[in-house]
Amino acid sequence: MLFAAGTHRFLAHEPSMKVVALTFDDGPHPIYTPKVLEILRRYKVKATFFLIGERVERFPQIARMIVSEGHEVGNHTYSHPNNLPKENWDEIRLEIEKCSKAIERVTGVRPKFFRPPKGFLNYKVLTLAQLEGYTLVFWTVSADHKDAPNPKAMAKRVLKLVHPGAIILMHDGRIPSRWKDVKALPLIIKGLRKQGYKFVTVSELFKRSDIVLGRKRSS
Numbered sequence: 001m002l003f004a005a006g007t008h009r010f011l012a013h014e015p016s017m018k019v020v021a022l023t024f025d026d027g028p029h030p031i032y033t034p035k036v037l038e039i040l041r042r043y044k045v046k047a048t049f050f051l052i053g054e055r056v057e058r059f060p061q062i063a064r065m066i067v068s069e070g071h072e073v074g075n076h077t078y079s080h081p082n083n084l085p086k087e088n089w090d091e092i093r094l095e096i097e098k099c100s101k102a103i104e105r106v107t108g109v110r111p112k113f114f115r116p117p118k119g120f121l122n123y124k125v126l127t128l129a130q131l132e133g134y135t136l137v138f139w140t141v142s143a144d145h146k147d148a149p150n151p152k153a154m155a156k157r158v159l160k161l162v163h164p165g166a167i168i169l170m171h172d173g174r175i176p177s178r179w180k181d182v183k184a185l186p187l188i189i190k191g192l193r194k195q196g197y198k199f200v201t202v203s204e205l206f207k208r209s210d211i212v213l214g215r216k217r218s219s
C-alpha cells in the first residue's frame with residue numbers, strides 16, 4: 001500500500017485529528033539515539049524510527065532500546081545507498097530484505113513500513129517495496145532545511161509548517177552531527193503541544209487516516 005505524503009494533508013480538514021507522527025531516520029546511533037529516547041521518555045511521546053540495517057547490527061542494544069521503550073521501527077535500507085533507484089532490482093531487493101532481517105533478528109519486530117533514503121523513489125523501488133508488502137512512508141514536514149541552521153530555527157520551521165496528520169522528518173544518525181535535532185526536539189514537542197497536537201506513531205496515524213482513504217469504519 002502506498003501512502004503519498006500529500007494524502008495526509010487532507011487530514012487538515014478534520015479538526016479532531018490534531019495528531020502528528022515524529023519520525024527519526026538513519027539510526028541507531030550510540031550517542032544521538034539515546035539522547036532522543038531520553039527526551040521522548042521525559043515528554044511521554046512515542047515516535048517512529050526508520051533504521052539502517054547495518055547500524056542495527058552494529059548497535060543492537062540501541063535498536064532494542066527503541067523497541068522496548070514502545071517506539072515503532074521501520075526499514076530504511078541496509079546500507080543507505082545514495083541513490084537507491086539507480087541500483088538494479090536484485091540490489092534494491094537485498095537492501096530492503098537485509099535491513100528487515102537485521103531489525104527482526106535484533107529486536108524481534110518485523111518492520112512493515114519502508115522509507116527509501118532521501119525519499120528517492122522510482123518504479124523499481126516502488127514495485128519491490130509493494131511486492132514485499134511494505135507500506136511506503138514519506139514525510140510532510142522536514143525539520144532539516146538549509147533555512148534552519150540551529151535548533152531554534154528548526155523548531156520554528158516545524159511549528160510553522162505543521163498540519164493535522166503531519167509526518168515530521170528528523171534524524172538521529174549518520175552525518176552531519178545530529179545535535180541540532182536533539183536540541184530542537186524538546187522545543188518541537190513543547191511547541192506542538194501548545195498548539196494542541198498529540199503525538200502518535202505512524203501506525204496509529206494511518207489507522208486514523210482510514211477516513212481519508214474512504215475506509216471509514218462503521219463502528
Ligand SMILES: [Zn+2]
Nearest residue numbers: 025026117118
Ligand atoms: Zn536517511
